[in-house]
Amino acid sequence: MTNAIPGAARAEVVVDLDAIAANTAVLRGRVGRPLMAVVKADGYGHGLVPAARAVLAGGADSLGVAVIEEALALRSAGITAPVLAWLNGPGADVAAALAADVELSVNARWGLAEVLAAARAGGRTARVHLAVDTGLSREGAPPGEWPDLVAAAARAQADGDIAVVGLWSHMAYADAPTHPTIGAQVRVFEEAVELARGAGLTDARRHLANSAATLALPETWYDLVRPGIALYGLDPLGGDPARHGLRPAMTVRARVALTKRVPAGAGISYGHTYTAQRETTLALVPVGYADGVPRAMGNRAPVLAAGAQRTIAGRVCMDQFVLDVGDDDVAPGDEVVLWGPGDEGEPTAQQWADVAETIHYELVTRIGGRFVRRYVGSAGSV
Numbered sequence: 251m252t253n254a255i256p257g258a259a260r261a262e263v264v265v266d267l268d269a270i271a272a273n274t275a276v277l278r279g280r281v282g283r284p285l286m287a288v289v290k291a292d293g294y295g296h297g298l299v300p301a302a303r304a305v306l307a308g309g310a311d312s313l314g315v316a317v318i319e320e321a322l323a324l325r326s327a328g329i330t331a332p333v334l335a336w337l338n339g340p341g342a343d344v345a346a347a348l349a350a351d352v353e354l355s356v357n358a359r360w361g362l363a364e365v366l367a368a369a370r371a372g373g374r375t376a377r378v379h380l381a382v383d384t385g386l387s388r389e390g391a392p393p394g395e396w397p398d399l400v401a402a403a404a405r406a407q408a409d410g411d412i413a414v415v416g417l418w419s420h421m422a423y424a425d426a427p428t429h430p431t432i433g434a435q436v437r438v439f440e441e442a443v444e445l446a447r448g449a450g451l452t453d454a455r456r457h458l459a460n461s462a463a464t465l466a467l468p469e470t471w472y473d474l475v476r477p478g479i480a481l482y483g484l485d486p487l488g489g490d491p492a493r494h495g496l497r498p499a500m501t502v503r504a505r506v507a508l509t510k511r512v513p514a515g516a517g518i519s520y521g522h523t524y525t526a527q528r529e530t531t532l533a534l535v536p537v538g539y540a541d542g543v544p545r546a547m548g549n550r551a552p553v554l555a556a557g558a559q560r561t562i563a564g565r566v567c568m569d570q571f572v573l574d575v576g577d578d579d580v581a582p583g584d585e586v587v588l589w590g591p592g593d594e595g596e597p598t599a600q601q602w603a604d605v606a607e608t609i610h611y612e613l614v615t616r617i618g619g620r621f622v623r624r625y626v627g628s629a630g631s632v
């Protein structure tokens with residue numbers, strides 16, 4: 251995605267920085283404890299550095315990313331807030347992370363060994379978060395390996411090579427707040443914490459809550475929360491974000507490239523999966539699957555054009571799709587909104603996710619290609 255500021259953009263993703271800051275403040279106020287704002291995946295498609303500045307302006311205490319490259323990009327932009335990178339495979343550049351004062355998560359003894367080697371070589375104390383797998387079966391040491399990892403980390407801490415500043419895990423079912431796995435994960439987490447504290451890791455802060463847990467499960471808040479999607483104004487529970495005081499920060503729109511009248515019976519787009527029922531006006535919208543508009547949205551997704559929501563007519567192509575606007579007055583250059591906050595009649599990312607049988611996370615993180623990103627609002631501007 252380019253970030254040039256256009257005159258009249260053909261296709262743009264508009265990001266409301268004030269909404270991101272306000273959403274952060276809502277969550278921070280709700281939990282009344284530190285908030286690690288997750289800005290991985292290019293700030294969930296909103297732009298890594300502007301999103302980071304906006305969440306910090308909104309009161310975030312620290313930042314969370316998946317990989318070290320993301321953390322280093324934050325540092326290169328001059329962001330000095332604490333940053334945790336948690337997805338560190340073998341050979342990850344932990345030396346660069348330590349030199350940039352990036353906190354690292356460790357899952358296993360071999361990961362600890364890599365961090366220790368880099369800390370010793372660099373003459374630094376690495377700030378480490380130990381991850382325990384409490385039932386997601388994704389990151390973290392399985393409970394059977396936890397005592398050994400904790401013991402090794404405690405020795406390294408005693409030697410001054412690392413400081414264990416976090417003990418954490420991630421939830422499988424926080425978006426289903428009554429699911430039995432939640433209690434089970436909490437129990438495993440608390441046992442793991444107790445074991446770590448008993449081994450001398452007493453200064454580490456505990457963190458477990460993603461957005462859904464931050465909204466729905468106060469018993470998972472511990473010493474800090476770790477939300478992502480809710481900062482961008484989307485409801486992880488699949489509802490209306492306004493009920494949580496959140497506002498979607500992303501609006502996706504494009505300008506009509508061409509209009510034409512076609513007769514009844516005209517087949518539209520590849521494979522003619524849509525046929526004009528009567529003489530009608532077609533509007534060509536110049537964004538497609540190469541830009542992150544899922545191909546599966548053909549004949550399914552709604553967009554706002556000329557004051558009404560209309561379903562994409564026929565297949566979404568690589569660079570474009572077509573709308574059937576009937577006899578409505580649509581001209582080349584007119585705006586079409588794919589999704590936005592929803593308060594001006596446009597569809598929401600949640601609506602798109604529902605028809606795509608996916609989650610809004612996937613839509614906002616994949617929108618890109620030739621869309622130009624434009625920022626509105628001033629939160630975090632430098």
Ligand SMILES: *Cc1c(COP(=O)(O)O)cnc(C)c1O
Pocket residue numbers: 288290336420459460461462476477478479480486
């Ligand atoms: C992505 C992620 C989060 C944030 O999840 P949301 O559902 O977006 O709030 C938190 N923790 C970890 C480990 C993650 O991977």
